[in-house]
Amino acid sequence: MSKTTDVTVPHPEGDLEHFQDPGIPEHRHRMADTDPKADKRAERQVVVLFTISVIGTIVALWAYFAVRPDGTIGGVRASTMTLGIAIFFALAGIGVGAIHWAKTLMSDHEVVEDRHTTRSPDDVREIAVQKLADGIKDSGIGRRGVLKGVVVSALALFPLTIAVPLISSVGGDWNVGTFRTTLWKKGTRLTYDPTGRPIKASDVTIGSAVHVIPEVSDEYRQTGEWISEKAKALVLMVRLDPRDFKPFAKGKENWTYDGIIAFSKICTHVGCPVALYEQQTHHLLCPCHQSTFDVADGAKVVFGPAKRPLPQLPITVDSEGYLVAQDGFDQPIGPSYWERLR
Known part of the structure; x- marks a missing residue:
């Protein structure tokens, strides 16, 4: 809840004018907030997006070892294209999945908090930690087992698309x-x-x-x-x-x-x-x-x-x-x- 206050601003001609703080607009519920079927459908869509990321990572690792440049321009092009497309899907799945999750499943209530000093009192810090815990609970990650598993898998596997080529290049030709x-x-x-x-x-x-x-x-x-x-x-x-x-x-x-x-x-x-x-x-x-x-x-x-x-x-x-x-x-x-x- 926000509180309504009167705000005073200087008028260009020297007079004072007052206007009322409009506050936060009325919250509009999403389909996933009111329809259990829509909520489940949105969850499945997010799962599919993160699954695409997992598949993209696996294909990228396969392409790095299986589709190697054979010394021809065509071979280099095929290797680069396959690896690039796979990494694109690995990244796009994480990015689009995270956005869709935030838009459809996470809480979208607008809140207003007064600004405080940089170092909050201990009781306020405890409240902040509790709010973080509430946010995690509100996101539904705890009760959405499939979603949690695929998110963790996508985030854990994607770094391999970068780490594997770097590690495999150790000992290569670095003769400048x-x-x-x-x-x-x-x-x-x-x-x-x-x-x-x-x-x-x-x-x-x-x-x-x-x-x-x-x-x-x-x-x-x-x-x-x-x-x-x-x-x-x-x-x-x-x-x-x-x-x-x-x-x-x-x-x-x-x-x-x-x-x-x-x-x-x-x-x-x-x-x-x-x-x-x-x-x-x-x-x-x-x-x-x-x-x-x-x-x-x-x-x-x-x-x-x-x-x-x-x-x-x-x-x-x-x-x-x-x-x-x-x-x-x-x-x-x-x-x-x-x-x-x-």
Whole structure:
């Protein structure tokens, strides 16, 4: 029950006005509150939702061990899709089940409590504990044995979808030294991502930004190795007016071709894809944490948490006018804590 009080508020013109506290609106009973059949039906629905979560967890564990990537893109896709869908149902069953339970079975009476000091007296704390106990009793969990069992099962099993992959990966390949090298090497053609079509220097206009991957065979593009190697070799290439470049670092004077310059697309902060190019300022922006790199000044950091420039890919053209790499990146790609001496 709430008590009605008069509240005084200042009037804009200086007078005082009074209004009555409207209190809590009249409680409206739900079907489950008045109809035993509706109550039982709602309980069954909640049980089904949590059962879906249990099944989703079991399928996720099965998929992790049974539907393993076989080294092909199709195999990786099937493994990822199966595992993802199963975990979705495991999580969705818990979330939707909890919401439906709260909406249909738990008490929905609105109450008002006066605000007190942070530390309540002992007798008040005892009352609060009793109210928690009453709330548990009111939720019906004690007398709904099937519901209690399926809720406990769903909550207990779901963490396995995360714990099992983590535990099974212990002892795996954690060698970050693999980030020192990529597929880029002398003579590798630059191609459009994702088509793999080689790029001619004459096709790149001033002000444009092109997403680039190294040229590989069609057979290699179907392998699982290509997926991880492509992720390391992603490049963003931009063409500027050569007059916009700031003085190049010593030894890098010939790493561009007619205003075309290429950098690793992997942010040196935490590895997000740097893909936003601002043509007027020649800045590259990482969308994750707003690290900003100046393309005209060797992709140096001008803002944000990144600690070093984007690694540059030295480029030139071959005899047919196609853009090719002069060598690999000038430094290890990715976040700074992956950097190692060559």
